[in-house]
Amino acid sequence: xxxxxxxxxxxxxxxxxxxxxxxxxxxxxxxxxxxxxxxxxxxxxxxxxxxxxxxxxxxxxxxxxxxxxxxxxxxxxxxxxxxxxxxxxxxxxxxxxxxxxxxxxxxxxxxxxxxxxxxxxxxxxxxxxxxxxxxxxxxxxxxxxxxxxxxxxxxxxxxxxxxxxxxxxxxxxxxxxxxxxxxxxxxxxxxxxxxxxxxxxxxxxxxxxxxxxxxxxxxxxxxxxxxxxxxxxxxxxxxxxxxxxxxxxxxxxxxxxxxxxxxxxxxxxxxxxxxxxxxxxxxxxxxxxxxxxxxxxxxxxxxxxxxxxxxxxxxxxxxxxxxxxxxxxxxxxxxxxxxxxxxxxxxxxxxxxxxxxxxxxxxxxxxxxxxxxxxxxxxxxxxxxxxxxxxxxxxxxxxxxxxxxxxxxxxxxxxxxxxxxxxxxxxxxxxxxxxxxxxxxxxxxxxxxxxxxxxxxxxxxxxxxxxxxxxxxxxxxxxxxxxxxxxxxxxxxxxxxxxxxxxxxxxxxxxxxxxxxxxxxxxxxxxxxxxxxxxxxxxxxxxxxxxxxxxxxxxxxxxxxxxxxxxxxxxxxxxxxxxxxxxxxxxxxxxxxxxxxxxxxxxxxxxxxx
Numbered sequence: 088x089x090x091x092x093x094x095x096x097x098x099x100x101x102x103x104x105x106x107x108x109x110x111x112x113x114x115x116x117x118x119x120x121x122x123x124x125x126x127x128x129x130x131x132x133x134x135x136x137x138x139x140x141x142x143x144x145x146x147x148x149x150x151x152x153x154x155x156x157x158x159x160x161x162x163x164x165x166x167x168x169x170x171x172x173x174x175x176x177x178x179x180x181x182x183x184x185x186x187x188x189x190x191x192x193x194x195x196x197x198x199x200x201x202x203x204x205x206x207x208x209x210x211x212x213x214x215x216x217x218x219x220x221x222x223x224x225x226x227x228x229x230x231x232x233x234x235x236x237x238x239x240x241x242x243x244x245x246x247x248x249x250x251x252x253x254x255x256x257x258x259x260x261x262x263x264x265x266x267x268x269x270x271x272x273x274x275x276x277x278x279x280x281x282x283x284x285x286x287x288x289x290x291x292x293x294x295x296x297x298x299x300x301x302x303x304x305x306x307x308x309x310x311x312x313x314x315x316x317x318x319x320x321x322x323x324x325x326x327x328x329x330x331x332x333x334x335x336x337x338x339x340x341x342x343x344x345x346x347x348x349x350x351x352x353x354x355x356x357x358x359x360x361x362x363x364x365x366x367x368x369x370x371x372x373x374x375x376x377x378x379x380x381x382x383x384x385x386x387x388x389x390x391x392x393x394x395x396x397x398x399x400x401x402x403x404x405x406x407x408x409x410x411x412x413x414x415x416x417x418x419x420x421x422x423x424x425x426x427x428x429x430x431x432x433x434x435x436x437x438x439x440x441x442x443x444x445x446x447x448x449x450x451x452x453x454x455x456x457x458x459x460x461x462x463x464x465x466x467x468x469x470x471x472x473x474x475x476x477x478x479x480x481x482x483x484x485x486x487x488x489x490x491x492x493x494x495x496x497x498x499x500x501x502x503x504x505x506x507x508x509x510x511x512x513x514x515x516x517x518x519x520x521x522x523x524x525x526x527x528x529x530x531x532x533x534x535x536x537x538x539x540x541x542x543x544x545x546x547x548x549x550x551x552x553x554x555x556x557x558x559x560x561x562x563x564x565x566x567x568x569x570x571x572x573x574x575x576x577x578x579x580x581x582x583x584x585x586x587x588x589x590x591x592x593x594x595x596x597x598x599x600x601x602x603x604x605x606x607x608x609x610x611x612x613x614x615x616x617x618x619x620x621x622x623x624x625x626x627x628x629x630x631x632x633x634x635x636x637x638x639x640x641x642x643x644x645x646x647x648x649x650x651x652x653x654x655x656x657x658x659x660x661x662x663x664x665x666x667x668x669x670x671x672x673x674x675x676x677x678x679x680x681x682x683x684x685x686x687x688x689x690x691x692x693x694x695x696x697x
Contacts, residue, residue: 130252134242137256138235138263146269146541147231154227155220157549157580159275159541164595164605166226166275167576167583169206173229174222174583176210187374191587192579192594194567195632201375203596204278207318222583226275233280234272238263240283241502244290245509247297248447257527258509261431261534262286265501269539270424278320282498285327288312289502292353306356310363317368322491323498330458330499331357337453341446381599389425389462389494397426397537425462425497428533431504434526438511448510451503458500464493548574550642550665553581557664558588567592567633569610571647572640576605592634607632613652617685622656629674637669652688655680 143151150158159166171192179186186207190197210217213225242259249255262268271279288309295305317324335354342350365372435455442448467475512527552558558581562568567590570578578591595605604611609628612621628634637658639650642665653660653669657678660669 127246130246130255131239131243134252134256134259135235135239138238138242138259139232142235142264143231146234146538147272149541150227150231154224157223157226159227159230159273163274164575164603167580168204168596169275169277170222170226171576171579171583172205172207173210173213173217173225174586175205176207177214177217178587187371187378190590191582192591192596194590194592198596198600199378200596201371201378202381203600204320206277206281206320208315209277209281209319223580226277229277230272230275230280233277233283234263234268236263236281237268237283237286240286240290241505244286244293244502245506247290247293248506249509249513251509251513254509254512257512257531258505258507260531261508262501262505264534264538265504266426266534266537266539267424267498267501273539273541279323279495279498281319282323284312284316284319285323285498286502286505288316288327292357295356296349296353302352302356306360306363309357309360310367313360313364314367317364318371322495325491326496326499328361330454330496333457334450334454337457338450341450341453343446346446381597383599389459389464389497391463391467393423393425394427394459395429395432397428397533423539425494425500426537427500427504428530428537430526430529430533431508434511434530435504435507437522437526438507438514442510442514445510448507451507451510455500455503455507458496458503462493462496462500548643549581549584550640552638552642552664552666553584555664556585558585561663561668562589562636564588565590566635569593569607569634569637570640571606571610571637571650573643573645573647574640577640578605592632610637615689617652617680617688619680619682619685622680622685625656626674626677629671629677634671636671639667639669641665641667651691655684655688 157166157170175189175191176186178184179189186205187200188197189200192198209229213229216228217225238259240259241262242255245258246252246255249258268280268282291300291305291308291312294300295302300308313324313327316327335350335357339347339350435452438448439452463477465477467477508527508530512523514523552561565588568578569592570581572578576595579594582589582591582594593605593607593610595601595603602608607628609621609625613625637653637660639647639653639660641650641662650667656674657676658669658671658674659676660667
């Protein structure tokens with residue numbers, strides 16, 4: 088990369104110069120193609136294949152080997168939500184239903200989906216695959232491609248800035264295989280795993296800045312990207328908006344006389360793009376504003392120590408580090424998604440020290456600090472303990488951000504780190520050349536060593552009751568059932584696989600709507616609070632909500648501990664296809680339980696018996 092002269096700051100490198108001095112539409116990119124393999128398009132394809140092959144043969148190999156099995160984090164509620172959503176959108180559209188309201192879960196009343204993350208762009212994209220092979224296959228394919236796609240989008244941005252393939256490849260890996268990306272991929276959270284639109288928007292901005300596209304093309308491309316991000320996950324759209332505003336302010340403060348007028352134009356065009364994006368999402372916004380919002384959820388910020396301390400089990404047997412790792416999980420396990428590692432932080436520091444004259448480096452350094460500080464949330468945590476309430480804590484209680492998780496801002500920190508990595512590797516060779524690639528290799532090694540484990544099972548947990556359609560002989564079409572299982576949100580998964588043959592009483596769709604359970608409250612409380620009053624509530628619930636059957640999953644061990652109360656209540660069940668079906672008959676055979684019987688049941692549950 089050659090050095091050029093800038094009127095304000097003296098020598099700067101080529102990447103910074105192309106940003107500081109934007110040209111017209113005919114300007115060449117930093118790396119002009121010089122051969123078949125030098126083509127940006129070919130290099131982009133090669134980069135994606137590299138990311139995909141590495142990911143499919145390592146972290147997600149079990150998923151790829153069994154695409155028809157639902158394997159990701161089945162104790163969690165989230166994977167089944169997204170598998171359900173992938174089937175729901177084509178089902179609702181095909182049957183002329185409102186896709187933003189469903190009567191299939193939380194039956195009979197149903198619930199609005201306006202504030203629920205149902206990833207319609209992904210659902211519509213893979214609808215042909217879903218209709219042909221089922222939503223589980225679509226979910227597994229999407230989960231597998233998420234990390235390589237995010238890495239590829241970051242690669243495009245890094246290559247546009249540096250013109251160097253290998254530097255951009257490393258930068259893309261820092262973003263696409265970051266702790267944030269791998270954590271949410273492992274949990275099957277498609278709304279967060281699909282964060283590729285963020286670097287893609289950055290790429291569009293840089294391409295316009297370099298004069299490669301017109302203002303009209305920029306507004307159109309940016310508006311479509313923003314709108315798709317809104318439909319994919321509203322919270323990340325809001326975070327993106329805040330980061331863009333801050334970026335423009337920081338950029339304006341750092342820009343010289345040449346750059347500031349262009350930043351003003353950029354701000355104007357971004358504003359126009361937002362207006363167009365709002366028009367594209369206006370129907371959704373109108374419906375959402377007319378729907379009841381979820382209750383506020385606990386704010387989760389990053390633990391400051393988790394930035395440098397690996398997750399438990401990845402501490403090389405060092406006792407003190409293992410203790411620190413257990414503590415650094417902070418108020419929630421999700422804090423492990425903010426791990427950066429010492430080598431990557433060291434790389435950023437060295438980049439800032441050796442190339443501070445670059446406005447781009449100064450901009451990245453400022454944004455990294457701002458984003459990390461914001462991700463801490465309203466309370467500063469250190470090794471799992473709240474240390475101090477931060478001065479800006481009141482901002483996190485405003486209506487628009489009260490349900491947002493500050494920790495999710497770390498995705499923007501990893502984007503900054505990805506670009507910083509690429510700039511470090513593509514920088515002038517005379518600046519600490521001995522440390523460039525060794526440090527980058529160490530960064531990648533530390534990312535790999537701390538990769539969030541992909542916990543899968545080597546067998547399908549879907550009972551033959553569902554997989555062989557035995558439910559058609561046991562249940563009536565549209566019958567309301569309660570599904571009891573040790574796996575999270577099993578009812579919604581089964582419903583999607585049965586093509587919505589049954590309706591579900593219960594179902595987990597959002598933490599702000601449900602109370603960490605996919606079961607109706609009247610059923611869930613029977614496990615720990617099986618009092619005569621609770622039993623009476625259960626009987627009333629069965630009658631008022633027209634629950635036709637209770638289906639208990641016994642195909643996998645252990646059997647739900649508290650399921651034994653149903654026979655005690657007078658319900659007669661029969662085993663078929665790995666489940667026990669208890670027809671309720673309106674609870675006509677239900678009987679009142681005495682306190683002594685309930686005490687004996689609770690005693691069995693506390694000892695681990697059914």
